[in-house]
Amino acid sequence: MRAGAALALIGALLAGCSGSSGAVTNARDAVLRVDDVPTGYKPTPHRDFAPQLSQSEAAALLQCAGLPRWFVDPDADDHPSRADSPDFTYGRFASGPAQRLASSVTLARSSDDVRVPLARLDGDTAARCFEPMFRAGFANGLGGRPGVTTSDFTVRPLSLGGIGDQSAAFQGIATMHTRGGPVQQDLDLYFVRAGRGLVTMYTAGFDSPTDQRLAEVLLSTMASRL
Numbered sequence: 001m002r003a004g005a006a007l008a009l010i011g012a013l014l015a016g017c018s019g020s021s022g023a024v025t026n027a028r029d030a031v032l033r034v035d036d037v038p039t040g041y042k043p044t045p046h047r048d049f050a051p052q053l054s055q056s057e058a059a060a061l062l063q064c065a066g067l068p069r070w071f072v073d074p075d076a077d078d079h080p081s082r083a084d085s086p087d088f089t090y091g092r093f094a095s096g097p098a099q100r101l102a103s104s105v106t107l108a109r110s111s112d113d114v115r116v117p118l119a120r121l122d123g124d125t126a127a128r129c130f131e132p133m134f135r136a137g138f139a140n141g142l143g144g145r146p147g148v149t150t151s152d153f154t155v156r157p158l159s160l161g162g163i164g165d166q167s168a169a170f171q172g173i174a175t176m177h178t179r180g181g182p183v184q185q186d187l188d189l190y191f192v193r194a195g196r197g198l199v200t201m202y203t204a205g206f207d208s209p210t211d212q213r214l215a216e217v218l219l220s221t222m223a224s225r226l
Contacts, residue, residue, distance in 0.1 A: 027105040030197060030225035032085035032218060043086040046102060052140070057132045064129035066120040068113075071191075071198075072133070074104070081107040085222075091208065098208045101215070103201040105222055111196040114166075118193055121168035127155045130189065134172030137187045137204070149177045163216060164192040164199070164223040183207045192219050197226035 024030050034043050053061065062069055069076040074084075084104045091098030108114045120126065134155050151174070158169035169190040176183045188210050192199040199222045203210045 024107070024197065024226050026083070027081050027107045027197070028083035030105040030199075030222050031083050032088070032103055032222060034086065036218060036221050037088050038214065041088040041090045043088055046084040046087050053133060053136055057136070061129055061132060065126055067117045070106070071117060071200075080109060080113070097206075099203070099205050099210060101201060101203040101210075101218070103199065103218065103222065105226070106198040106200070107226075108196045108198060111165075111193070114193045114196060114198045118166050118168055118191055118198075121170075121191065123157055126168070127157050127170050130170050130172075131155050133189070134170075134174075134187055137172065138174050138176070138185060147179060151175050151177065158188065158190075158212075160190065160192065160216060160219065163220050164194040164226075166193040167191060167219075184209070186210055188212075188215065190215065190219055192223050194223040194226035197223075199223055199226075 037043075058069075058073065061067075061072065070080065070082075074082060082104055085102070087100060087102045089097035089100045106114075135153070138150060138153070153172070153174045155170055155172045158171050160167040160169050167190070169188065171189075172187040174185055176185055184205075184207060186205045186209055188201075188203045188205075190199070190201040190203075192201075199219055201215060201219055203215055
C-alpha cells in the first residue's frame with residue numbers, strides 16, 4: 001500500500017520540484033507534514049537518531065568531505081535557519097520500528113553556501129568520507145547489542161536523478177549476525193538543494209530495505225516548497 005501511494009504521488013511531485021521559487025523565508029514552511037506520507041507511517045516527535053560521532057571523528061569527516069560543520073551537526077555555531085520534520089516510523093522489528101526516517105530543512109544565506117560544499121559530495125571518494133558516520137549508525141542499532149557481530153559493511157553513493165537543483169546521497173549496508181540469524185540493515189543519508197535551501201534526510205531500515213521511491217517522493221515534496 002505504501003509503495004502504491006508513493007508511486008501515485010511521484011509524478012506530480014517530481015513535476016513540481018524542478019525549480020524553486022525562493023519565496024520561503026522560514027524553514028519550517030518546507031518540512032514534511034503528516035499528510036505528506038502514505039498511510040501506515042506514524043509521526044513521532046523528532047529526536048536526533050542520526051549517528052553520533054566523537055569530536056575527532058566529526059572533524060575528520062568534515063575535512064575529508066570539505067563540508068561546513070552545519071551540514072552534519074544541527075548544534076553547530078555556524079548553523080543557518082533550520083527546522084525539523086516530525087520523524088516517521090513504519091512497522092515493527094524487535095523492540096523498535098522496521099523503518100524510520102528523519103528530515104530537516106535548512107535555509108542558508110545564499111545558494112552558494114549550499115551549492116559549493118554539496119558539489120564536493122560526488123562519487124566513491126565522498127562515500128568513503130562518510131564511512132565512520134555509517135559505522136556509528138550501525139553501532140547505535142543492532143550492531144551495538146551484546147553478541148551481535150557485523151559483516152559485509154559497504155557505503156556507496158546513490159543517485160537521486162533530477163530532484164531539486166542539486167543532490168547527493170549515500171547508503172550504508174551491513175549484515176548483523178544475531179542469535180536469531182542474520183539481519184540486513186541499511187542506513188541512507190540524502191542531501192537535496194533547492195535554491196538556498198538544503199533538505200537533509202536520514203533513514204534506517206531493519207530487516208526490510210528502506211523504501212527508496214518513497215524517500216525520493218518526500219525529498220521532492222520538501223524541495224518543491226523551497
